[in-house]
Amino acid sequence: MALPPKVYQFLVGVFASLGSFLFGYDLGVIASVVASDTFKEAFNPNDDEIGLVVSMFTTGAFFGAFGGGPTGDFLGRRWTITIGAIIFTLGGALQTGGQNLHFLWAGRFLAGLGVGFLVMIVPLYQAELAHPSIRGRITALQQFMLGVGALTASWVSWATYVYIKTNSGQWRIPLAIQIIPAIILGALIFMFPESPRWLLDHGKENEALHTLARLHAHGDTNDPWVRAEFEQISASIAHEHAHEAKSYVELFKSRSAFRRLFLCCSIQASVQMTGVSAIQYYSPIIFANMGIATDDTLKYQGISSIIALVAQFTTILFIDRTGRRWPLILGNLGNCLTFIIATIMLAVFPPGTTSNRGAQWGFIVVTWLWNFSFSCTCGPLSWIILAEVFDTRTRSKGVSIATMTSFAFNTMIGQVTPIAMTNIGWRFYILFCVCNFTNAVFFWIVLPETARRPLEEMNYLFEHAPWVVIGVSKESYIEGDLERRLEAVTAEKGLASTTEHVR
Numbered sequence: 001m002a003l004p005p006k007v008y009q010f011l012v013g014v015f016a017s018l019g020s021f022l023f024g025y026d027l028g029v030i031a032s033v034v035a036s037d038t039f040k041e042a043f044n045p046n047d048d049e050i051g052l053v054v055s056m057f058t059t060g061a062f063f064g065a066f067g068g069g070p071t072g073d074f075l076g077r078r079w080t081i082t083i084g085a086i087i088f089t090l091g092g093a094l095q096t097g098g099q100n101l102h103f104l105w106a107g108r109f110l111a112g113l114g115v116g117f118l119v120m121i122v123p124l125y126q127a128e129l130a131h132p133s134i135r136g137r138i139t140a141l142q143q144f145m146l147g148v149g150a151l152t153a154s155w156v157s158w159a160t161y162v163y164i165k166t167n168s169g170q171w172r173i174p175l176a177i178q179i180i181p182a183i184i185l186g187a188l189i190f191m192f193p194e195s196p197r198w199l200l201d202h203g204k205e206n207e208a209l210h211t212l213a214r215l216h217a218h219g220d221t222n223d224p225w226v227r228a229e230f231e232q233i234s235a236s237i238a239h240e241h242a243h244e245a246k247s248y249v250e251l252f253k254s255r256s257a258f259r260r261l262f263l264c265c266s267i268q269a270s271v272q273m274t275g276v277s278a279i280q281y282y283s284p285i286i287f288a289n290m291g292i293a294t295d296d297t298l299k300y301q302g303i304s305s306i307i308a309l310v311a312q313f314t315t316i317l318f319i320d321r322t323g324r325r326w327p328l329i330l331g332n333l334g335n336c337l338t339f340i341i342a343t344i345m346l347a348v349f350p351p352g353t354t355s356n357r358g359a360q361w362g363f364i365v366v367t368w369l370w371n372f373s374f375s376c377t378c379g380p381l382s383w384i385i386l387a388e389v390f391d392t393r394t395r396s397k398g399v400s401i402a403t404m405t406s407f408a409f410n411t412m413i414g415q416v417t418p419i420a421m422t423n424i425g426w427r428f429y430i431l432f433c434v435c436n437f438t439n440a441v442f443f444w445i446v447l448p449e450t451a452r453r454p455l456e457e458m459n460y461l462f463e464h465a466p467w468v469v470i471g472v473s474k475e476s477y478i479e480g481d482l483e484r485r486l487e488a489v490t491a492e493k494g495l496a497s498t499t500e501h502v503r
Contacts, residue, residue, distance in 0.1 A: 005216045006131055012192045013126045013138035017145035018185040019081060019118030022088055022178060024149025026111060027280050028305065029174045030054055032157030035284035035294050036171040038164075043101050047418040054281045055414035056105045057112035060091075062407035064116015069400045071117065076202075077125040077195045080117055085186030088114030092179040096172050112407075114182070120403060123387065128195040129215060139387065140316045143380045147312050150280075151305035158298035196230075200237050208233075248397050256462040257398070260389045263446065264402040267328075270439040271382045272409035274335050275432035276374055278417045279367065285421050289346055290363045291356075300364050304371045311375035323451040324385055329440050331377020336436035338370035343433055346426030378439075382406070389450055389458050445470055 003011070033039055034050050045053070064084070072080040087110055094107030123142050130138040156174050164170040193215065199208035209221055209230050217223035251261050279286065287297040319327070342363060349359045390398040420428040448465040450458070 002218050005218065009130050009215060010138060012129055013141050014145075015185070015192065016081065016122050016125055016189070017141040018181045019084065019115075019122040020142045020145040021149040021152075022085075022182055022185075023115045023119055024146035024151075025153045025178050025181075026057060026115065026149075027146075028150035028153030028301075029157055029178065030057070031281055031283050031301070032153075032161050032174060032294075032298055033171040034282075035297075036161060038166070038168050039171045042168060043104075045101060047422050049101055050418050051415040053101070053104050053108060055411045056108035057115075058407045058410040058414055060109040060112025060114075061116035061119065062112075062404050062411065064113040064118075065120050065403040065407060066116070066400060068117040068120030069396045072121045072124065073198075073201075073396070076198050077121055077128070078189050078192070080121045081125065081189050082186045084114045084117030084121070085182045085189075086114070087111075087117065089179050089182045089186065090114075092175060092182060096176040096179070111178075116403075116407065120400065123383070125195055127387075128197045129193065131216060137316065140380070143383060144309070144312050144316070147305065147309045147375070151302070151309060154298065154302035154305045158295065158302055161298055162295050197233055197237070200233055205234075248401070251394055251398060251401070256459060257390075257394050259462050259467070260394070260458075261398050261401060264386050264389065264398060265405040266442070266446075267382050267385055268402050268406035269409045270332070270435070270442070271378050272406065272413055273432065273435035273439065274332070274374055274378055275339060275370075275429075275436075276379070277410050277413040278428075278432070279370075281414050282417050282421065285418060287363070289421070289425065290349060290360050292360050292364070300367075304368055307368050307372050308375040311372045312380060315376045315380045319380070319384065320451060323449050324381055325443070325447050325449045327377045328381050328385075328447065329444050331373055331381070332436045332440035332443070334373035335370055335378065336433055336440065338366050338373060339429060339433045339436060342366050342370070343426055343429040346429060350425070385450060389462070 030053070034045070034053055039045075043049070064087075068080060068084070071083065075083075091107045091110030091112070091114060094103055094110060096107075098104045098107060119142075123139050126138045126141065153174065156177060160170050160173050164173070193211045194207075196208040196211045196215070199205075199211060209226070210219070212226045212230055212233075213219050213221040213223060216229070217226050220226065251257050283301050284294045284297045287300070288294070292300075345359060345363050345366070349356060386399060386402050417428070445468055448461060448469050450461065
């Protein structure tokens with residue numbers, strides 16, 4: 001029996017999200033790799049070299065994010081996913097078989113390059129296949145599967161660290177496991193349809209129509225919804241060809257476009273300055289400052305990954321009700337509070353001077369609370385807002401630049417954290433206390449509410465909302481909200497009908 005169309009679309013979205021799983025797994029696994037005793041014995045790395053092992057991944061992702069957009073437009077979504085998976089597989093193989101740090105650095109760069117392609121293209125592919133009524137749930141799989149990847153990495157890392165003590169399998173096995181989903185993704189993605197939008201964009205009208213029918217009507221090309229969607233996409237493609245940005249320079253020519261680019265780059269940079277990358281990459285080093293053993297740290301990080309999944313699922317349930325602005329502000333304030341407590345604990349209980357289990361558990365719990373705060377606000381919102389504020393003519397290029405900003409700041413934090421923790425210890429945490437607070441203040445000043453607005457109305461919003469939005473009610477620019485306008489029209493028609501009936 002054929003699957004219901006929406007179930008089929010959801011399953012395609014889940015499979016494509018293996019690209020995000022790879023991202024989350026690689027982010028989560030590297031902390032145990034650089035902390036493994038056999039890794040240290042094999043390479044004897046200093047802080048700078050450890051930083052390069054971590055940051056070469058995000059350096060590669062920076063360039064992959066730049067190349068993913070043009071490749072997706074030229075070759076199609078599926079071929080771009082396949083290319084990303086192949087590059088990632090090569091990088092994973094180099095890391096797994098690495099005989100010196102140069103192998104590791106090259107493998108990390110290639111794996112990151114592949115992830116950059118995937119992070120750019122998978123959400124676009126998901127959105128272009130999904131029915132509008134379930135598009136949000138399907139695109140939310142990107143962040144959720146990233147959490148699943150991190151969770152898997154946490155427990156695999158803990159198991160290999162604890163049970164393989166005498167050989168390089170302690171760190172090679174976790175690196176090798178990531179190759180498996182990459183091969184599956186690259187090999188099987190062509191079992192699923194190409195984006196009908198991309199097909200129409202390249203003059204393949206008949207194939208696009210049959211793809212829409214396969215996705216939404218069990219292959220019935222005469223289905224009314226399929227026909228309506230086909231005509232709508234055709235009209236949209238024609239508009240894009242006439243109005244899309246021909247170069248990145250156009251993002252800086254329009255006040256509205258530049259404002260959105262500035263805002264999205266700020267959001268992506270702010271996420272990295274919450275401290276998330278420092279904790280993801282170097283939790284064993286940070287927890288060691290509280291006298292917590294590495295094997296215990298990896299176990300606690302596995303629990304933390306479960307907490308993150310719960311938080312991300314909470315976001316999926318409630319984000320369209322709560323809006324975007326205040327969750328982002330309050331999330332940064334929550335991050336700030338937990339970092340202040342953690343900083344005080346690191347300062348009061350310096351490494352080597354305490355075996356206070358109460359202090360250790362307090363630090364662990366505070367880190368868990370930070371993770372919940374981050375995972376249900378700043379993390380997912382950085383991608384939700386990014387995906388919805390740009391208009392058609394600037395979306396591809398704007399998302400590309402903002403994603404590159406994320407990886408640039410991620411690379412910086414990955415490189416400096418081990419050096420900072422060695423030289424200034426707990427004082428490094430003060431940076432994240434300050435940044436979380438200033439993030440909250442900044443977005444309180446400049447971030448307008450973007451929830452519940454059609455993408456086509458974002459131009460109106462960013463043209464009419466003032467740059468400083470403190471104390472500005474969204475009712476002052478509510479005329480741009482298509483849904484509200486339609487509700488008002490419907491209400492007026494209902495009133496007119498009632499009046500006519502009374503007469």
